[in-house]
Amino acid sequence: MLKFLLRTAAIAAAIAIMPAGARADFPDKPIRYLLHVSPGGATDVMARKLAIxxxxxxxxxxxxxxxxxxxxATQLAELAAAKPDGYTIGAVTxxxxxxxxxxxxQYKVDSFDWIARLVNEPYLIVVNKDSKITSMKDLVEAANAKPGSVVMAGFVRGSGGHFAWEIMAKSADLDSKKVRWVPFDSVGDAVTAALGNHAEVAxxxxxxxxxxxxxxxxxxxAVMSDKRVPQFPDVPTLKEQGYAADTSWQQMRGIIGPKGIPEPIKAKLAEAVKQALETPELKAYMEESALIPAFQGPADFTANAQRENAVTKEWMTTLGLTR
Amino acid sequence: MIDGFLAGLSAFSSWQVMAGLLGGVVIGYVVGALPGLSAGVGMALLIPFTFGLDPVVSVVMLVSLYMASEYSGAIPAILMNTPGEPSSAITALDGYPMRERGEAGEALTLSILGSAVGSIISTLLLIFTVMWMTKIALAFGPTEYFALAVLGLSLISTLAGHSILRGFIALLFGLLLTTVGADPVDGVMRYVFTDNLLGGFPFIAALIGLFALSEVLRMLESPGDRVTPLKELPGLTAQFGLLKPHAGNLVRSTFIGYILGVIPGAGATIASITAYSVQKRLSKSPETFGKGNPEGVVAAETANNACMPGALAPMLALGIPGKASTAVLVGALAIQGVRPGPLIFTQHPEIPYSIYIALLVGMPFMVLLGLFGSRLWVRLTTIPASVVTGIVAATCLLGTYSESNDIFAIGVAVGFGIVGYLLSKVDIEPAPIVLALVLGYMMESNFRRSLVMSGDDMGVFLREPISAICLVLAAVIFVAPLIQNLLTWRRRRGERDIRPGVETEVSR
Known part of the structure; x- marks a missing residue:
């Protein structure tokens, strides 16, 4: 009896001290996938497709x-407090x-484990059908000719889209203050404003x-991408229009987890993401939604997040948005 | 159009679509009746189950859920002063006093019949005017939204129960609350003591607190075995007859609901408030509004249900989700590979037409469920208050949590419950606070946006025609009762000079 107890205790202890990653049976229970968005939006739909x-x-x-x-804040707080065992992951953009x-x-890139990047989405500039602007050159000229006459709708100041515009304006040597940036609650609202011609550009x-x-x-x-996008084959890229903007600045979506997930578990999750992105269902969805497959594993994704963070920090400072 | 209808109709020959329709109605009926669990959340919860379904089945189920929950929010509003949906907060203003008088059955009947009329007329309007309505939806930009919000706020003069001054205090308190959170243009933090407040106070939680939990606290004051009387309902045909005196009200409220539904930033709550105010102005007995006037119930419920088909117009024809529920619909369709937008009528005509048919076919079913349900539900009023309070408090907190899956929301609900209770002690009602919570952010963010667009030129609000009309209307609505007040006050003072000793109160 004693022997049995000892043996059981020894096995239990061995299991307890074994690093979590060494357990080949990951995953053996449901994984929680936390999103920062309400149901129904593009990020939510993509996440649900990926989950399936x-x-x-x-x-x-x-x-x-x-x-x-x-x-x-709600999503990140819950994610940061979760056990880093791979059973709680979250969407990141x-x-x-x-x-x-x-x-x-209170959070930094280092506060989380960056597991895998899924897709990229290039930013683009659209105008209302009644606008006289047909190219990036027209836009720059209109802004220079009468500062303040061009109204541009987008997401909040300091968002990816805002920086995308700043990067484009810089490549065209245009003082971005000559265009009025109007922040909306979502990119969708900005598009609606352009549709109704309340803002000429979005x-x-x-x-x-x-x-x-x-x-x-x-x-x-203009599309902020190094290649023409298949949906708009007739629209020349910024480079073709003669502007050398950094087209690597795109909206990314990925998966993160709490800090300290064992490497083997991260690798397993990343591999699952990679395979999932290659299933016909997701391929079709990404093509339909104009998302560019851009898988990265943990190491590359972390480096990319750091790079994106550095660019963000720089623009925040340049534009005086840091507080 | 005929082709589209035939495509839609042929879809309804499959049993799956009919099952989706009936299932959606029943689920929506339950979701709407649960306080805190709004139509949007209910639809979102259903989304994972729609993955494997045919797009038509999926959209029919979600739309009928949406429709049913817009109605059934009135049930707890009338029975327990607990709005099941944000828009039914207005229904509670007169529905709950009716219930206290024992007229719960009549109030429930009027709410279901009003909902049905509003929904069906509005669906017909949608079918014939959907393309035309996109122009109205797009005509509203920041300047127009600001003016619309001001117009909405001016309705305070009709919403404030017996004292305009108290209504004002409540309105300003509500506006103050909406300043909490990151500011809409520069992202400056205002009163953000915890990250949970970055987006401001969660609206549903605040609403539940102000109405339901404060009512629970009030009920605790009286003896636990208090039971309200209950008048018997007439037979089924006589039940339909109850709607007869409200014909004009129904038409007006439907129209108001439909148009405000079309405008993406407005919504069911604003529609209810507007229809209620208009009805109060036109009523022969405006003084009984807020004290259990059936006209108030009919106006609010007709308008919020008429709003729903209206909201589908910009969603279908432009792909613009004006509110949380339509955003979920857009998402559910995207999962199926269907993009709402200008091309949906040519690429997927079966989707809009099966929605139309679902709304028209689902409503009679909804009415039957509602009428029989109302006979059942009224029994609730005969349960002692001590039992009801416990059930109400529990369902409210559960519903509040389900909206954001965040325990913080529960804290907000309880906090607002205590605030609402204390305010009721000094006769300040929650309705104007809700009005401010609905419109405050819309007013501020669009004011700021308009000024960014115009380069800080205030004149823009009067140059844009829609905006100018709304602002002038707001001024008239706002000033008229004040003048009226002044005149009554003078007259009464005159009367008092003749008959000294008669206590009068300054009221509208």
Whole structure:
């Protein structure tokens, strides 16, 4: 009896001290996937599609939980407090990195484990159909000819889209103050303002404007990408238009987890993401939604997040948005 | 159009679509009746189950859920002064006093019939005017939204129960609350003591606190075995007859609801408030509003249900989700690979037309469920208050939590419950606070945006025609009762000179 107890205790102790990653059976219970957005938006839809695909690969359910509120604060607080065992992961976008430098300064890139990047989404400039602007050159000339006459709608100041515009303006040697940047509560609201011609120009994504461009209500002026996007084959890239803007500045989406997840578990999650992105369902969805597959594993993704963070910090300082 | 209808109708020959319709109505009925669990959240909870479904089944189920929950929010509003949906807070203003008089059955009947009429007429309007309505939706930019919000706030003069001054205090208190959070243009933190407040106070939690939990606290004051009387409902045909005196009200409220639904930034709550105020102005007995006038229930419920088909117009034709519920619909369609927007009528005509048919076919079913339900629900009023308070408090907190999955929201609800209770002690009602919470952010953010766009030129608000009309209307609505007040006050003072000793109160 004593022997049995001792043996049981020894086995229990061995299991307890074994590093979590060494357990080949990860995952053996459902994984929680926390989102910073309410259900129904593009980020939510993509996450749910990914969860379904990853479920089949990992063999356990991925439970999507919406934790909106406080501009990401609710999600990040819960994520940061979770056990770093791979059973709690969260969605991340470029907006989070912006928040680390503005509203949620208690977090840094280092506060989380960066598990995998999923996709990138290039920014683009659209104008109302009645606008006279047809190219980046027109836009720059209009702004220079009469400062303040061009009104540009976008997401909040300090968002990825705002910096995208600043980067484009810099490449054109245009003082960005000559264009009035009007912050809306979402990129979708900004597109609506351009549709109604309340703002002549808007910064948005391909997916949000695609049908409006096809229907002839909006016109694409420039896409911030090194290649033409398949949805708008006739729109020349910024480079073709003669502007050397850094086109690597795109909206990214990825997966993060609490700090300290064992490497093997991270690798396993990243591999599952990679495989999931290659399933026909997700491929079709990404193509439909004009998302560019941009998988990165933990190491590359962390380096990329650091780089993006450095660019963000620099622009925040330049534009005087740090507080 | 005929082709589209045929495509939509043929979809309804499959049993899955009918099952989706009936399932959606029943789930929506329950979701709407649970305080805190709003239509948007209910639809979002259902989304994972729609993955494997056909797009038509999925959208029919979600739309009928949306429709049913817009109605059933009135049930707890009338029975327990606890709005099941934000917009039914206005229903409670007169529905709850009716219940206290024992007229719960009549109030419930009027709410379901008003909802049905509003929804069906509004759906017909949607079918024939959807493309035309996109122009109205797009005509509203920051300047127009600011003016619309001001117009909405001016309605305070009709919402404030018996004292305009107290209504004002409540309104300003509400506006003060909306300043909490990151400011809409520069992201400056205002009263953000915890990160949870970055986006301001969670609205549903605040609403639940102000109405439901404060009512629970009030009920605790009286003896636990208090039971309100209950008048028997007439037979089914006579039940329909209850709607007869309200024909004009129904038409007006439907129209108001539909138009405000079309404007993406407005919504069911604003629609209810507007219809209620208009009805109060036109009523022969405005003084009984807030004290259990059936006209108030009819106006509020008709308008918020008429709002829903209106909201589908910009969502279908432009892909613009004006509110949380339509955003979920857009997401559910995106999962199926269907993009609402200008091309949906040519690329996927079966989607809009099956929505139309779902709204028209689902409503009669909803009415039957509602009418039979009302006979059942009124029994609730015969349960002792001590039991009811416990159930109300528990469901409210559960619903509040389900909205954001965040325990902070519960704290907000309880806090607002205590505040609401204390305010009721000095006769300050929660309705104007809700009005401010709904419109405060809209007013401020669009004011700031307009000024950024115009380069700090205030004149823009009077140059844009829609904005100018709204502002002038607001001024008239706001000033008229004050003048009226002054005149009554003078007259009464005159009367008092003749008959000294008669106590009068300055009221509208």
């Amino acid at each position: 695909a990853m479920e089949k690969i990992l063999g356990v359910p991925l439970v999507v939980e919406n934790k909106p509120g406080g501009r990401g 470029s907006t989070h990195i912006g928040a680390f430098n503005q509203t949620l300064k 910064i948005a994504y391909v997916d949000l404007v695609k049908t409006h461009v096809q229907a002839g209500n909006l016109r694409v002026v």
